[in-house]
Amino acid sequence: MAKTVAIVNQKGGVGKTTTCVNLAASLTALGSRVLVCDFDPQGNATSGFGVDKNCSPNIYDVLLGAAAAEKAVIHTRWADVLPSNKSLSGATVELIGVERREYRLRDSLVQLKEGYDYVFIDCPPSLELLTLNALCASDTLLVPIQCEYYALEGLSQLMHTIELVQERLNPELEMEGVVFTMYDARTNLSLQVVENVKDSLEQNIYKTIIPRNVRLAEAPSFGLPINLYDSRSSGAQGYRDLADEVINNKLYAKL
DSSP states (O other): OOEEEEEOOSSSSSSHHHHHHHHHHHHHHTTOOEEEEEOSTTOHHHHHTTOOTTOSSOHHHHHTTSSOHHHHOEEOSSOEEEOOOGGGGGHHHHTTTSTTGGGHHHHHHTTGGGGOSEEEEEOOSSOSHHHHHHHHHOSEEEEEEESSTTTTTTHHHHHHHHHHHHHHTOTTOEEEEEEEEEEOTTOHHHHHHHHHHHHHOOSOEEEEEEEOOHHHHHGGGGTOOHHHHOTTSHHHHHHHHHHHHHHTTOOOBOO
């Protein structure tokens, strides 16, 4: 049975999709069976694997009950993908009167999980019904935090939402950990942010820190994860290190 991990942060631009795509691809390279569920209407994880956003059926059809999840899976050499596009943005309204609407994704993924070691859910940058579905469908949460002074802005709201979900919807949900992204070793700012977050955040923090890297930013435009686009880059090495932590259950340093 797969371990399901939601990659979540309601703040945009912190590296959620970059982490989802490249961690999944790095785990695949290590021999794991990985499914990526693109649960963001922007569909960036879908295109990050070179999959056409306009393919049908997709996760929107699965969520609304118009297609079985296994029929929507796209197989790539780097991971299997449940694709998404802008049609998913309408699901929040369409599910308003639906019974157990917070569990639609969880119920859809039950059968699929048997065939994988990991399922990663790339969440939208918001805390609404789609994200609630992801939290209810997941075993653990991975929270990317950008190395900048606004890193903690809104994080308390996210933690409050997680606590509410644990109390009322998914008591088995756990915090996998926090991963720092876009780290620039040339500046004191990134180091200060990391230290400040470590001091103020009472959560598990991954040892691996993902560097700011031009090749990492270029890879999505070619529909490739970084380990295929430039395996020698610092970004590729960062995600290989993170995958090593995950697959060997080292996971994080308790701070």
